[in-house]
Amino acid sequence: MARTKRFDEEEVLNNAMLFFWHKGYNGTSPQEILDELGLSRSSLYDTYGDKRSLFISTLKRYRDTVTGDVIRLLETADNIPEAIKSLFQQSRNSCFSGEEKNGCFMVNSKVELALHDEEVAAIVKENREALENAFTNAIKRGQEKGQLSKDNQPRALARFIMNNLWGLTVHSKSGADKKVFDDIIRMTLSVIK
Template sequence: MGRPKQFEPGIAVSAAMEVFWRKGYAATTPQDLVDALGIGKGSLYHAFGSKQKLFLLALRHYGDAQVAALAERLRAPGPVKDRLRAALQELAQSDLADPDLRGCLAVNTSAELISVGREAAAVVRSVFDRIESVLRAVVEEGRRAGEFDARRDPQEIASGLLAVIVGMHVLARTADGPDRLNRIITAALLPL
C-alpha cells in the first residue's frame, strides 16, 4: 500500500502560482516552491516533474481564473459600454491595490519568455486569445443592442481592448495613482 499524498495538488498549484507571480519564473527556486507548498523536494518533483511543468500548471490555473473573472464581470446587467468600463476599472484598481505590484502573471510571463520557453508562450497566447474572445462577444452584444458603431469590426475592437488591458497591467506596476489608467480607459472606450 502506497503512502497517501501529503498535499492537495490543486492547492499546491495555487500556492506555486503565487510564488511565480511574485518572483517570476527565473527568480523562483525549487526551494521557494518547497517552502511555499510545505512539501519536500522529492515530493515536488514526484508530483509535478519539474519546476517548468509546475509553472505551466500554475500559469494555466491563473489564466483560467482571469478569463472566468472577466467573463463574469462582463455578464453584469446594464449597457455594454458601462460593463466594459467597470471591468477595465476593476482590473486597474486590482493592479493598483496590490502591494507587491505583481501586475498580470500572463503579461509578466510574456516578458520573460526567454526563460520559460515555447510551452509557456503557448499558454500565454491561449490566455490572450480567450480574453479577446470574451471581449469580442461583449462587443458583438453591444453592436446588436445598437450601442456600438455597426461599421466597426468586433474582432479589431476586441484586439484593441486586449492591448489596452495588457498595457494597463504593465503601466500599473509603476503608476503612482489611477489617473493615467483612467485616461486610458476613457480613451479606449470613446470610439465605440
C-alpha cells in the first residue's frame, strides 16, 4: 500500500526553485535541500527523483511562471512602451526588495550549467526564444500603433531589451546601486522610443 504524501508538491517545488535560485545548483548539497524543504530523502526521491531532476523541474517551473507572466504581459499590453518600462521597473524593484541579490534564475543557470548540461541548455534556449518572440511581436504591435519608432528592426530591438533586462539582474548580484539601474533603464527606454 502506497503512503499518502504529507506535503504540497507545488509548494515544495516553489521552495526548491527559490533555494536553487539563491544558492545555485553546485552550491547546494542533497542534504541541504532536504533540510530546506523539510522532506525525507525517500519523499524527495520518490516525488522528484534526484537533485538534478528536481533542479530541472524548478527551471521548468520558473519558465512557466516567471517567464510566462512576462510573456502574458507582452501579449496583452495595449501600450507597449509602458509594458516594457513596467518590466524594467519590476526588475529594479525585485533586485532591491530584500537582502538577497539573486539575479535571474534562468541567467544564473545558463552561466553555471548550460555549457556542460544539454538539458539545461535546451530549457534556457527555449526560454530565451519564447521571450524573444514575445518581445519581437510586442515591438511590432507598438510600431504599428505608432508607439515605437520604426527605425529599429523588431527582433534586434527585442534582443537589446532582453540583454539590458538580464544585465540588470547580473548587476544586482555584483552589488550595483540604484543609480546604475536607473541609468540603464533610462537609456534603454530612450532607445526604444
